[in-house]
Amino acid sequence: MAGAVEAKLAELGLTLPAVVPPLASYQPAVQSGVYVYTSGQLPMVDGKLPVTGKVGAEVTPEEAKELARTCALNALAAVKSVAGDLDRIARVVKVVGFVASASDFTGQPAVINGASELLGEVLGDKGVHARSAVGVAVLPLDAPVEVEVQVELTGA
Numbered sequence: 001m002a003g004a005v006e007a008k009l010a011e012l013g014l015t016l017p018a019v020v021p022p023l024a025s026y027q028p029a030v031q032s033g034v035y036v037y038t039s040g041q042l043p044m045v046d047g048k049l050p051v052t053g054k055v056g057a058e059v060t061p062e063e064a065k066e067l068a069r070t071c072a073l074n075a076l077a078a079v080k081s082v083a084g085d086l087d088r089i090a091r092v093v094k095v096v097g098f099v100a101s102a103s104d105f106t107g108q109p110a111v112i113n114g115a116s117e118l119l120g121e122v123l124g125d126k127g128v129h130a131r132s133a134v135g136v137a138v139l140p141l142d143a144p145v146e147v148e149v150q151v152e153l154t155g156a
Contacts, residue, residue: 005076005086008122019081020044020074023140029078034090034153036082040098040146041074042139043067052142056105059144068097068114071147075115076122083153092119092129094150100143101135108133115147 002010009016019028020041029038043049055064072095080086097112099105112133119127139146 003085003087005089005122009076012121014073014122016080016086017045017074017077019077020047029075029082031082031153034155035093036079036151036153038075038078038149040140040148041071041078042141042143042146043070044074045070049141049143051144053144054100054102054105055111055144056102056107061105061107061111064099064111064144065114067143067145068112068147069118071097071145072115072118072149075147075149079149079151083151088153089123089126090152090154091126092123092149092151095119095129095131096148097131097133098136098139098146099133100137100139100145105135108135111145112147114145115149119149 006016026039029036051059053059055061095115097115099108099111116131
């Protein structure tokens with residue numbers, strides 16, 4: 001039976017995807033005490049990147065913002081894989097977003113807003129977090145964005 005968080009996802013017309021398998025030697029998420037740390041999540045959909053390239057060149061900022069939402073959804077799936085239930089999220093502590101950027105692109109914060117806004121829509125006040133949005137030259141598989149999330153869990 002789905003909990004309140006997954007019910008909210010359904011209300012928003014979203015489905016929690018399967019956890020994206022690792023591309024190398026790491027785990028999608030690990031728990032340490034009451035915290036879950038996700039690895040960087042790419043905007044994979046059904047095992048593929050829907051678009052590749054640099055934001056501000058081959059990828060528009062609007063497309064990248066939607067891809068950041070997908071990254072956040074993939075991060076929630078990774079959190080569930082170790083926490084067992086998304087209703088255990090006490091709060092999102094930190095989000096780090098990476099944007100593969102054209103040399104003159106400076107809109108990284110607006111792109112990563114896609115992830116932040118999704119977490120807020122799904123988790124309400126528990127989704128409010130600290131954040132970094134970083135421009136980089138290239139990301140794995142030529143992905144336009146990558147997002148990692150740290151959450152605090154309730155004890156139960």
